[in-house]
Amino acid sequence: MTLPHPTADQISLPIVLAVLGDPTRLAIVRYLASKEGVPLNCSKFLDLASKTNLSYHLAKLREAGVTRAEVVGTSRLITLRRDDLDKRFPGLLDSVIAAAGEDKALPMVGTADSEIDA
Amino acid sequence: MTLPHPTADQISLPIVLAVLGDPTRLAIVRYLASKEGVPLNCSKFLDLASKTNLSYHLAKLREAGVTRAEVVGTSRLITLRRDDLDKRFPGLLDSVIAAAGEDKALPMVGTADSEIDA
DNA sequence: CCAATTGTTCAATGACTTTTGAACTAAGGA
DNA sequence: TCCTTAGTTCAAAAGTCATTGAACAATTGG
Numbered sequence A, B: 001m002t003l004p005h006p007t008a009d010q011i012s013l014p015i016v017l018a019v020l021g022d023p024t025r026l027a028i029v030r031y032l033a034s035k036e037g038v039p040l041n042c043s044k045f046l047d048l049a050s051k052t053n054l055s056y057h058l059a060k061l062r063e064a065g066v067t068r069a070e071v072v073g074t075s076r077l078i079t080l081r082r083d084d085l086d087k088r089f090p091g092l093l094d095s096v097i098a099a100a101g102e103d104k105a106l107p108m109v110g111t112a113d114s115e116i117d118a
Numbered sequence C: 001c002c003a004a005t006t007g008t009t010c011a012a013t014g015a016c017t018t019t020t021g022a023a024c025t026a027a028g029g030a
Numbered sequence D: 001t002c003c004t005t006a007g008t009t010c011a012a013a014a015g016t017c018a019t020t021g022a023a024c025a026a027t028t029g030g
Helices: A013-020 A023-034 A051-064 A082-088 A092-101 B013-020 B023-034 B051-064 B082-088 B092-101
Strands: A067-072 A075-080 B067-072 B075-080
Touching: A013 A023, A013 A051, A013 B013, A013 B023, A013 B092, A023 A051, A023 A067, A023 A075, A023 A092, A023 B013, A051 A067, A082 A092, A092 B013, A092 B092, B013 B023, B013 B051, B023 B051, B023 B067, B023 B075, B023 B092, B051 B067, B082 B092
Parallel strands: none
Antiparallel strands: A067 A075, B067 B075
């Protein structure tokens, strides 16, 4: 029940860039970064897409090596692979997250003022 | 005869990332960065793709705001839009170029030992 | 056990992307 | 003027990607 992840040295720059070049996935990464350290489950991102579609995008992020997913019961706890990404592509993740933070055009997680259980 | 370029504030992060997420285009950007300051014409990149296909990829880079193309006679002189990219997305271009520089899997410009007129 | 919750897989569809060759334009040199 | 050089445009063919709904699996709580 462990999901397939690339090892750090299998992470490919063009694939990471292509995967981040989608507004939904970039919004996921931005939100993960804003809650860094806190593993989030998929349902946190339901503002961004349907459950099915989310599954697709989260798989893309995981397969690219951008995120890690840990299976815990019926949930998948998702975290950014910051350590591995920083090792492979120093500064890349930080600059992407900083730029994404400024981006008004990107879809938002948690705009629906339900920040009860943050 | 001036080609259409986005203004600096029209440059979009997801579009830039998506455009860089293609090995041919990333190789173009890497080569442009390695010759920074020197405007290159399209034919310098013929190692990477056919003339037609290059025209397509160079248009993508230009339309995304990654490169600037100046029409000089029958040539287009291509440069990186480093100033604008650095302003909009600080650190992004540098980290991408550094990471691309390490990437053995990326196609190469000038591998055919014809570095006569570098 | 039953039902709800959490998320995946599958097949289908529509939409974009990449690549190609043939035909073209525009400038420059002989 | 004619030819070459540099690059574009067009339409077609392939391929890839995103999105959907229906069906499925696994865990947890009552």
